[in-house]
Amino acid sequence: MDLKKRIEQFRELEYAFNKDFYQALKEGQKPHTLFIGCSDSRVDAETLFQASAGEIFQIRNVANIVPREEEPDTHPSVVSAIEYAVKVLNVENIIVCGHSNCGGCAAIRSLNEYKEKLPYTGEWIAQSVTISDYIDYSYPDMNEDDKIIMLEKLNAVQQLDNLMTYDFVRERFESGDLNLQAYYYDIGTGSISVYDYDSIFSDMIKEITLNRKRMFSKETPEETE
Numbered sequence: 406m407d408l409k410k411r412i413e414q415f416r417e418l419e420y421a422f423n424k425d426f427y428q429a430l431k432e433g434q435k436p437h438t439l440f441i442g443c444s445d446s447r448v449d450a451e452t453l454f455q456a457s458a459g460e461i462f463q464i465r466n467v468a469n470i471v472p473r474e475e476e477p478d479t480h481p482s483v484v485s486a487i488e489y490a491v492k493v494l495n496v497e498n499i500i501v502c503g504h505s506n507c508g509g510c511a512a513i514r515s516l517n518e519y520k521e522k523l524p525y526t527g528e529w530i531a532q533s534v535t536i537s538d539y540i541d542y543s544y545p546d547m548n549e550d551d552k553i554i555m556l557e558k559l560n561a562v563q564q565l566d567n568l569m570t571y572d573f574v575r576e577r578f579e580s581g582d583l584n585l586q587a588y589y590y591d592i593g594t595g596s597i598s599v600y601d602y603d604s605i606f607s608d609m610i611k612e613i614t615l616n617r618k619r620m621f622s623k624e625t626p627e628e629t630e
């Protein structure tokens with residue numbers, strides 16, 4: 406892959422033909438949407454929304470995860486971008502986008518193996534392990550492929566609940582100034598399912614969140630003097 410040639414093409418074709426647009430961008434950004442998607446190279450926000458530069462503020466990480474406010478490990482990289490998007494850029498929408506054939510979600514299904522092989526990835530995706538456990542417990546007869554698809558969808562919707570653990574998100578959502586939705590993008594077919602915060606999955610998410618709170622309270626030892 407000749408990346409140098411790609412940037413020359415950007416300069417000579419894209420930039421040259423749209424110079425006014427790019428020069429206007431230097432004045433600042435006013436994105437309407439915060440997109441939280443998987444790092445997977447096939448999940449491209451600008452393509453999905455048919456958007457231009459300046460429209461979408463983005464966070465990409467393995468398995469499109471938003472850390473919960475109350476959990477002991479902090480991941481300020483993700484949260485700082487959410488904070489900036491909501492409090493400074495005043496985005497109208499936060500979209501969490503899960504997708505089919507997600508390597509991160511598949512890895513959650515064999516977490517112990519990943520913790521050894523890819524320790525940073527293992528630690529990161531462990532945030533969603535209660536979703537995987539819930540599926541095993543609730544659907545013992547479901548085949549593994551369907552369990553992974555269910556995990557990919559539930560994991561996307563779960564992140565809306567995780568977003569709501571931050572006061573600055575919840576207040577904006579409750580006042581009607583912020584639209585929160587989870588998408589599930591099926592890569593092969595191009596179809597996109599849309600789930601609201603209060604979706605068909607909300608009872609499941611409530612139960613998963615309860616299990617998660619129990620798990621994290623067990624993992625955090627009481628502090629002793």
Ligand SMILES: [Zn+2]
Nearest residue numbers: 443445507508
């Ligand atoms: Zn993925």
